[in-house]
Amino acid sequence: MSSQQVIDAEIARHLPTVSATGTGLDDTGRAIEEMFPRIDPEFVPFGTRVIVQIKRVVARTKSGIYLGEDTKETEAWNQQLGKVIAVGPLAFKRRDNAAPWPEGAWAKEGDYVRFLRHIGDRMVVKDPDGLGPVAVLLLNDSDLLGKYTGDPREVRAYLL
Numbered sequence: 074m075s076s077q078q079v080i081d082a083e084i085a086r087h088l089p090t091v092s093a094t095g096t097g098l099d100d101t102g103r104a105i106e107e108m109f110p111r112i113d114p115e116f117v118p119f120g121t122r123v124i125v126q127i128k129r130v131v132a133r134t135k136s137g138i139y140l141g142e143d144t145k146e147t148e149a150w151n152q153q154l155g156k157v158i159a160v161g162p163l164a165f166k167r168r169d170n171a172a173p174w175p176e177g178a179w180a181k182e183g184d185y186v187r188f189l190r191h192i193g194d195r196m197v198v199k200d201p202d203g204l205g206p207v208a209v210l211l212l213n214d215s216d217l218l219g220k221y222t223g224d225p226r227e228v229r230a231y232l233l
Contacts (some may be wrong), residue, residue, distance in 0.1 A: 074087050098115070108128050109128060110207060122214070123211075126158045127152050127209065128154055128225060132145060155186060155190055157186055161214075181233075188212060189218065196210075197209075
């Protein structure tokens, strides 16, 4: 093995890759906790706002092809699945009297949710584990489309 191959292998070992399909674990054994690492957004939502952590982007395809920066950036900004990490004090409550809705809150911290592609305020927060930046999205509670009950590791951004 050449010295360049050794360097390339060492760099590849530290890339935040997640399999595009399949079990949700890539060749390097990364799991859901690395796609949605525990982070501190250093931001507390007011009122009816919700902070959603966006899934990290795949850096390498299942067959081992490294994706270009443009492709990764496109997927990052087109991602429509995330994990609720913070909820404002009035989120999922009636607007006129702050009482809970009769059906209760439709999402809570830790739930995976779907949202529209071009909505909310996106921010990048500190890299918690050296695997790459983590993006978060500030949304109104009413902007959440639904709770995702499947395996979030299998969801990819839909690109037109």
